[in-house]
Each structure stands twice: as structure tokens, then as C-alpha cells.
Amino acid sequence: MERIFGRPIVTQEEMRARIRELGKQITADYTGKDLVLVGVLKGAYAFYADLARAIRVPLRVDFLMVTSYGSRTKTSGKVKMVTELTEEIKGKDVLLVEDIVDSGLTVQYLLKTLGKKKPRSIKVCTLLSKPERRTIDVTIDYEGFRIPNKYVVGYGLDYQQEYRNLPYLAVLDVAEDQE
Ligand code: 5GP
Numbered sequence: 001m002e003r004i005f006g007r008p009i010v011t012q013e014e015m016r017a018r019i020r021e022l023g024k025q026i027t028a029d030y031t032g033k034d035l036v037l038v039g040v041l042k043g044a045y046a047f048y049a050d051l052a053r054a055i056r057v058p059l060r061v062d063f064l065m066v067t068s069y070g071s072r073t074k075t076s077g078k079v080k081m082v083t084e085l086t087e088e089i090k091g092k093d094v095l096l097v098e099d100i101v102d103s104g105l106t107v108q109y110l111l112k113t114l115g116k117k118k119p120r121s122i123k124v125c126t127l128l129s130k131p132e133r134r135t136i137d138v139t140i141d142y143e144g145f146r147i148p149n150k151y152v153v154g155y156g157l158d159y160q161q162e163y164r165n166l167p168y169l170a171v172l173d174v175a176e177d178q179e
Pocket residue numbers: 043068069075098099100101102103104105106107150151152153157158159
């Protein structure tokens with residue numbers, strides 16, 4: 001199978017600058033609140049670590065893991081939570097941290113599932129968004145970058161569990177018929 005990287009669609013510098021801005025915005029919005037930052041693993045891990053350090057209000061960290069795509073580039077249309085939160089979120093202000101919002105299915109599922117635990121508020125922060133692919137109308141409160149309908153890897157995002165450590169975001173062209 002051939003794997004070809006185009007040029008970075010988001011560079012490390014662009015990423016750094018945008019995360020600084022998001023951090024400022026979140027800091028202003030969550031001053032005096034009771035913030036729990038919930039990272040959606042695995043994809044959000046790199047963004048999460050940088051974002052958390054750009055936020056200047058007290059917060060608690062927590063994570064959950066979901067599977068939605070299996071190991072291929074096409075969605076299976078199913079979302080499953082494979083780990084639970086360890087922090088109590090009842091009465092707290094939850095900010096979900098996602099790598100990318102594509103169809104909107106994952107975010108919709110998580111808002112519904114976590115909403116049952118009665119947080120005071122629940123909002124969504126995503127590094128990337130592919131508006132063209134949206135099939136479910138979900139509200140995104142903080143968005144890093146809008147990207148076209150291309151499969152991207154790097155900065156936490158994978159293709160078959162690889163490329164997560166690429167320090168920038170790149171389009172992965174995969175010759176599907178050669179898999
Ligand atoms: P959604 O539920 O919004 O359709 O999909 C969200 C999940 O799909 C993301 O958390 C991510 O795991 C995966 N995903 C969607 N688009 C891409 C992409 O371009 N690259 C990678 N690596 N994962 C993607």
C-alpha cells in the first residue's frame with residue numbers, strides 16, 4: 001500500500017498560535033467556574049496536553065476512550081465508550097476536548113451520555129472540524145481549524161494507529177484498493 005504525505009495542512013506554528021488563542025478564550029469563559037477537562041482518547045491526547053497548559057484557571061483532568069472508526073478510514077457509524085470517567089462531573093462545568101468532529105456522531109453520543117451525569121454545563125472544544133461531512137447538527141463551542149473533506153493524520157490523529165506522533169497535521173493519501 002502506498003502512503004503519501006502532502007505538505008502539512010496545519011503547521012506546528014499555526015497549531016501553537018491557535019491553541020494559545022483558544023486557551024485565552026477558555027480562561028476568560030471559565031473564570032470562577034468548576035472546570036473538568038474531558039479528553040477523548042486516543043486522538044485528542046496531543047491537543048489536550050497543549051490546550052490544558054494554555055488554560056489559566058484551575059481545572060481537573062479526565063479522559064474517556066471511544067471507538068468509532070475501527071481501523072479504517074471510513075466510519076462504521078457506531079460509537080462505543082470503552083472507558084469511564086474517574087472524576088465526579090455532577091454539578092461541574094465539563095469541557096469535552098476532541099481531536100476532530102467529522103459526522104458529529106461521537107460528539108452527539110458523548111453529550112447525551114455525559115449529560116446523564118448532570119454536569120452544570122457541558123461544552124465542546126475540538127482542534128479540527130470537517131463541516132462538509134456533518135450529518136448531525138452539533139454545537140461546537142471552541143474550534144481550532146476548519147479543514148476540507150480529507151483524511152488527516154498527525155498531532156494525535158492516526159491511520160491504523162500510526163502517525164499519531166507526527167508533530168504537524170498532514171493529509172494522508174491512501175490507495176484504498178491496494179490495502
Ligand atoms: P465523527 O463521530 O464526528 O464522525 O468522528 C469523529 C472521530 O472520527 C474522530 O474522533 C476521529 O477519531 C475520527 N476521524 C474523523 N476524521 C478523521 C480524519 O481525517 N483523520 C483521523 N485520523 N481520524 C478521523
